[in-house]
Amino acid sequence: MPTRRDAVTIVGASLAGLWAAETLRREGFEGRISLVGDEPHAPYDRPPLSKKYLAGAVGRDRVDLLGPDKVAELDLDLRLGCRATGLDVAGHVLEVDGVAEPFDGLVIATGARCRTLPGTDGVAGVHVLRTVDDADAIAAALPAEGRDGARRVVVVGAGFIGAEVASTAVDAGAEVTMVEALDEPFGRVLGAEMGAVLADLHRSHGVDLRTGVGVDEVLVDGTGDERRVTGLCLADGTELAADLVVVGIGVVPNVEWLEGSGLTVDGGVVCDETCLAAPDVVAAGDVARWTNPRYGESVRVEHWDNAVQQGAHAARRLLATDEEAEPFAPVPWFWSDQYDRKLQLAGRAHPDDEVRVVTGSTDEFRFVAFYGRDGRFGGVLGMNRPRHLMQAKALLDDGASWDDALALAADWE
Amino acid sequence: MRVVVDYDLCESNAICMQIAPDVFEVRDDDFLYVLDENPSEDRRAAVEESVQRCPKQAIAIED
Ligand SMILES: Cc1cc2nc3c(=O)[nH]c(=O)nc-3n(C[C@H](O)[C@H](O)[C@H](O)COP(=O)(O)OP(=O)(O)OC[C@H]3O[C@@H](n4cnc5c(N)ncnc54)[C@H](O)[C@@H]3O)c2cc1C
């Protein structure tokens, strides 16, 4: 089967790209695989960057995903520090750092980058967190043994990465304020009720969480290249002093290089149900938008597990014929570690879903909650309940009903 | 086939348990237990999938 193409190029040397490369080899592809990435680093894992790596509890060796041995084993043409600058889908030509090169098959896995606060470029003490360099910079600013570091940390945006940074900063001994423009922190993903539980978790650890208030202005000292953050002015007029500001207000997919390529780009690279964006071109991970037939909706998912599964799926799609191609229909799943709690969400939480805590208690921050409506079981949230979470996820995978889910939970007490 | 888990790496997220519940179990204490350290050959595919999908690369197969 895998002889239809001689050379596959993968753009984006991170999680989805690496999984695509591994899967191509696992499926028996013997041609050349080029893995092109614009970071100077070999692929590494991002989740630890806001957790153990940021805390200094694990080193770089626990974050790196691709050592020299594996490069040789996979027989990869690894091209780091190289940026794809253009694409012509019809002509099967990719442009890397301005130089055209042909491809037989292409995997687009350029991920996403952080949104920034306007006017903060080059201001010392203001950070986003996406790369290992970002993590190193924030880690160097946090308090640590034998060093004072930033005492007052402000996290802008109560998203999951911001929440993890807040938790790591609290554990490091900083005073942390989290500012969220929406009224319901984490509500977009978890719904209002469970979002409030997570908000309580942070408050119980001493985080000053302010919701329903945006940031008006970043206050700085100095001019030009010498500017350093001193605080934030909030929309309600409050001034917050800050030594370190971490901005976690979401990401944007890296699609600019695809302008004029012939691909449809609409908040991500638009693919069909099988992850195909155009003949011989697939996309995966944070950059890909596809119709998940399970939900009949076009989605883009920014989770670790999705990058892994979609990277693998896209690689198989590239090797398959149109007749063999299978749709990519996963139940989304992610985890987040905050303080000593592990939060996991599988499936989806709709704002108007019924939410029922089926075991444990939210006061103790150890529970499982189901989301659903009209007899349908749509999602499950767990805090420090990985076993039950995965059992419930298996039901979601099978499309089980609300009653089936309750029957499973009845066995848990 | 012998299954070995590096418990220093494992974060108990139970992906392996979903793939091979007869081999891996995360219990109510939130720790992972290997139920069957020497699974039979017909479980190899499932165990290999667990190895690949473990986010912490905590599982190894020693033949
Ligand atoms: C701090 C942090 C913590 C996280 N924690 C969790 C978690 O706990 N649980 C969870 O489920 N998910 C988590 N995630 C999300 C998860 O890491 C992402 O979903 C995953 O990294 C997506 O992988 P990807 O390969 O699609 O994209 P990315 O990891 O974004 O990689 C894309 C790569 O492509 C490169 N690139 C971009 N444009 C070009 C170009 N033109 N040419 C060449 N290269 C290019 C980028 O520099 C990057 O290296 C976290 C993410 C971050 C940042």
Ligand code: SF4
């Ligand atoms: S998948 Fe890996 S990290 Fe998760 S429980 Fe299993 S061994 Fe541990």
